[in-house]
Amino acid sequence: MNAIITLAGIVWMNMLRRKDIYVLLILLGVVLVTLVSLDVFGLGGTSAYVKDVGLLFTWFFGWVISVIASTREIPGEEEKRTVFTILSKPVTRCQYVAGKWVGVWLVSSVAVTVFYGLVVGVALLKGADLNPWTLMQALYMHIVLLGVICAIGLAFSARMNHDAEATVTFVLTTVSFLVVPRVPEFMAREEGFKAGLLMFAYNLFPHFEVFDLRRRVVHGYGPVGAQPVLMISAYGALLILFFVFAAWLAYRNKMFARDRMG
Amino acid sequence: MALLVLMTFSASCILTASNTASLITDSGDTSVAAAIMDAGRTTLSAWLYEKADLYFHVGKPRSVDLAFTGTVFQDLAETLGPTAHVHREGDQVREIVPWLWMASRADPNNIQHYLVASFWLAHEAGQSDLARALLAEARWNNPFSYPIAMEDALIALKHGEVNDAASLLNAGLAFWDIAKDNESEEARHDRSRMLLYRALIHEGRGKKEEAIADLQEILRLYPERKEIELRISELRNGSQPSLLASSAWSDILRSDIDKRREHEGCKYDDRGAGYSDGYAGGCGTPGCTHAHH
Amino acid sequence: MELALEIKDLTVSFNKGRKVVTALDKVSLSLPQGRILGFIGPNGAGKTTAMHAMLGFLKPDSGSISLLGTDVSKSIARAKIRYLQENPHTYGFLSGRELLLATARLFNLSRKECRFRAKRLISEMDLEDAADRRISTYSRGMTQRICLAQALINDPELVILDEPTGGLDPFGRQQIREIISSLKNKGKTVFFSSHELSEVELVCDYIAILSRGRIVAQGATSQVISGDESLERFFMRVVKS
Numbered sequence: 001m002n003a004i005i006t007l008a009g010i011v012w013m014n015m016l017r018r019k020d021i022y023v024l025l026i027l028l029g030v031v032l033v034t035l036v037s038l039d040v041f042g043l044g045g046t047s048a049y050v051k052d053v054g055l056l057f058t059w060f061f062g063w064v065i066s067v068i069a070s071t072r073e074i075p076g077e078e079e080k081r082t083v084f085t086i087l088s089k090p091v092t093r094c095q096y097v098a099g100k101w102v103g104v105w106l107v108s109s110v111a112v113t114v115f116y117g118l119v120v121g122v123a124l125l126k127g128a129d130l131n132p133w134t135l136m137q138a139l140y141m142h143i144v145l146l147g148v149i150c151a152i153g154l155a156f157s158a159r160m161n162h163d164a165e166a167t168v169t170f171v172l173t174t175v176s177f178l179v180v181p182r183v184p185e186f187m188a189r190e191e192g193f194k195a196g197l198l199m200f201a202y203n204l205f206p207h208f209e210v211f212d213l214r215r216r217v218v219h220g221y222g223p224v225g226a227q228p229v230l231m232i233s234a235y236g237a238l239l240i241l242f243f244v245f246a247a248w249l250a251y252r253n254k255m256f257a258r259d260r261m262g
Numbered sequence: 263m264a265l266l267v268l269m270t271f272s273a274s275c276i277l278t279a280s281n282t283a284s285l286i287t288d289s290g291d292t293s294v295a296a297a298i299m300d301a302g303r304t305t306l307s308a309w310l311y312e313k314a315d316l317y318f319h320v321g322k323p324r325s326v327d328l329a330f331t332g333t334v335f336q337d338l339a340e341t342l343g344p345t346a347h348v349h350r351e352g353d354q355v356r357e358i359v360p361w362l363w364m365a366s367r368a369d370p371n372n373i374q375h376y377l378v379a380s381f382w383l384a385h386e387a388g389q390s391d392l393a394r395a396l397l398a399e400a401r402w403n404n405p406f407s408y409p410i411a412m413e414d415a416l417i418a419l420k421h422g423e424v425n426d427a428a429s430l431l432n433a434g435l436a437f438w439d440i441a442k443d444n445e446s447e448e449a450r451h452d453r454s455r456m457l458l459y460r461a462l463i464h465e466g467r468g469k470k471e472e473a474i475a476d477l478q479e480i481l482r483l484y485p486e487r488k489e490i491e492l493r494i495s496e497l498r499n500g501s502q503p504s505l506l507a508s509s510a511w512s513d514i515l516r517s518d519i520d521k522r523r524e525h526e527g528c529k530y531d532d533r534g535a536g537y538s539d540g541y542a543g544g545c546g547t548p549g550c551t552h553a554h555h
Numbered sequence: 556m557e558l559a560l561e562i563k564d565l566t567v568s569f570n571k572g573r574k575v576v577t578a579l580d581k582v583s584l585s586l587p588q589g590r591i592l593g594f595i596g597p598n599g600a601g602k603t604t605a606m607h608a609m610l611g612f613l614k615p616d617s618g619s620i621s622l623l624g625t626d627v628s629k630s631i632a633r634a635k636i637r638y639l640q641e642n643p644h645t646y647g648f649l650s651g652r653e654l655l656l657a658t659a660r661l662f663n664l665s666r667k668e669c670r671f672r673a674k675r676l677i678s679e680m681d682l683e684d685a686a687d688r689r690i691s692t693y694s695r696g697m698t699q700r701i702c703l704a705q706a707l708i709n710d711p712e713l714v715i716l717d718e719p720t721g722g723l724d725p726f727g728r729q730q731i732r733e734i735i736s737s738l739k740n741k742g743k744t745v746f747f748s749s750h751e752l753s754e755v756e757l758v759c760d761y762i763a764i765l766s767r768g769r770i771v772a773q774g775a776t777s778q779v780i781s782g783d784e785s786l787e788r789f790f791m792r793v794v795k796s
Contacts, residue, residue, distance in 0.1 A: 006660040017648040049360045081644040088610050089661045090634035187329030207335040215343050219321030228341045256612040
């Protein structure tokens with residue numbers, strides 16, 4: 001456990017000292033300030049769109065951070081050869097993968113929590129009504145989803161080179177975000193092979209739509225019951241375990257040929 | 263995706279501001295870039311408009327045909343979102359306006375967005391001046407659109423700006439003549455509505471012959487409308503131009519607006535490029551049970 | 556005398572396109588505990604490959620490697636050894652102190668012990684002034700020293716150093732030599748590769764010469780080099796032959 005925490009700490013320090021998250025935070029701030037200053041037709045009293053656009057950007061930035069952080073950790077270490085420094089210590093490959101996952105998940109979660117804080121602050125300034133419980137549920141579900149995305153990124157990065165695995169992770173998560181929830185709708189217009197393919201994708205890809213509570217937050221609904229939250233948490237945990245396990249399987253016997261590195 | 267949306271939106275706005283027509287060469291050919299931008303702008307605008315619809319229905323998305331239902335993921339996703347079909351009312355309606363505003367800016371040639379936005383501004387938010395300013399902008403971008411003139415005329419009439427309304431109805435009827443799609447039932451209905459309002463204005467001003475001419479024009483469109491025939495004969499038989507004309511148009515206006523308010527949330531979806539005034543068309547929003555006639 | 560390192564018939568090959576390149580060909584080597592072995596050879600002879608195989612980064616085609624009597628693939632073996640790679644690569648975003656503390660924690664040392672060892676090594680490596688600066692701002696010599704400090708934080712029994720003096724100025728090289736000698740005085744075993752034959756001659760008890768993936772000479776320094784012949788001349792002769 002000590003090794004996992006230490007490795008996660010190194011990932012945390014790395015992200016903390018890079019500029020990525022701060023740039024995204026500033027970008028979000030600029031977007032929110034622009035939204036707040038946007039007094040459409042001088043109507044005033046409109047605030048839902050601030051929450052909506054703010055949360056949209058929070059999701060987008062959270063996705064970018066988690067994919068980028070998770071996909072560059074392992075190849076980055078190999079490229080800079082710091083992996084030798086770590087793996088020559090009494091650290092198992094399992095601890096190494098787990099430490100990386102904990103680190104990138106922690107970083108993504110904290111970044112997203114800060115983004116939520118900013119959105120909530122600006123929305124409150126604009127006079128929005130926010131149900132704190134719904135908001136906390138939404139943040140919790142979002143954090144679980146980030147864990148899944150980080151695990152997917154790590155699983156692909158264990159074997160592929162950085163460019164390839166980052167592309168695959170971006171594509172897979174984009175499909176899970178935008179296409180998978182609409183498969184039943186697309187299938188209504190397709191038949192035969194295409195419909196079969198869509199059905200296959202529907203069952204194969206992770207379903208990110210079940211982690212999305214933004215509509216409840218934006219339109220002022222209360223929190224959802226405990227049962228769906230538990231079910232979604234279990235689904236998220238299952239996905240995380242699956243992909244972290246896959247990452248470990250891919251990494252556990254990986255050999256480092258000197259001339260194939262960096 | 264959000265960044266892409268933002269970039270497309272910004273680019274669309276810049277291009278729009280600099281005049282969309284400049285994208286099209288004199289020969290009428292469009293460049294690939296212009297075609298892509300145009301498609302992006304239209305898609306973005308449609309997405310923003312969809313957002314307005316989502317807001318109007320307090321977060322419940324439009325129902326769509328599904329190949330299957332009842333999977334665990336569908337059930338869970340449904341549990342997370344609102345399920346009741348309700349509409350925003352009163353002050354809450356203004357929450358949809360920012361999306362309509364953005365939708366109209368993303369695709370200024372889509373008059374539907376202007377019409378819906380101006381309707382809510384004028385009749386729900388009580389901001390007729392803003393609604394008319396928006397319609398003026400819509401006219402600037404779509405100079406020969408009769409629905410815009412008609413919408414503007416109705417708002418002017420509601421506020422007693424009769425001269426303004428008359429000019430706008432004249433313009434609307436002139437634009438109707440040159441409109442491409444004036445063969446449709448919706449277009450005929452719109453024309454009859456403009457003629458009716460103008461006839462009432464003529465009546466109010468004591469211009470009996472002009473009023474009769476407009477009413478006869480309505481009869482040519484809808485020969486079965488006995489009440490129009492009756493009114494023509496009343497006017498011909500020496501009935502004085504009614505002092506109640508303004509009361510009549512107020513009643514008709516109120517009725518028109520009420521019907522539109524009732525159906526507006528559902529009506530957006532099936533307007534397409536053309537324009538109907540709501541009670542002439544069917545409801546395009548599945549799940550909405552409102553009658554339309 | 557117990558062996559700190561024992562390599563038997565180690566063969567490692569790579570696929571380069573369609574060709575199979577043998578990097579190490581039946582290499583056998585042993586090093587008793589508490590001694591210093593200089594592992595020398597021309598560029599591309601296979602020194603780093605041999606060290607990577609010793610640390611389990613590469614899977615040998617055949618042969619066996621035992622470090623302190625344990626198979627190197629087991630993490631317990633790595634708890635007693637430390638490795639400093641050629642052109643030390645480390646986390647430039649950490650400060651020197653943070654790097655040492657993080658490394659110490661990987662060895663399950665208590666927080667107090669971590670701090671104590673970090674402080675001691677920073678002092679030994681003469682890095683007090685730079686300890687809280689990011690490593691990315693260090694000179695090459697300072698980076699080499701902090702990496703060496705990191706390699707020594709767990710008080711290892713066997714230290715594997717890959718070109719530890721490469722690119723250092725004479726003062727830096729002298730400092731590293733002193734550290735290696737002090738390790739020997741503490742009874743530690745040191746396995747280091749170098750191009751600096753004079754250094755090897757100065758500090759090593761044993762030498763092993765690797766050429767084209769094969770050991771061409773090995774043994775106690777005094778026995779390998781006979782008479783007045785310098786290590787450099789001997790090296791040139793055996794490698795060329």
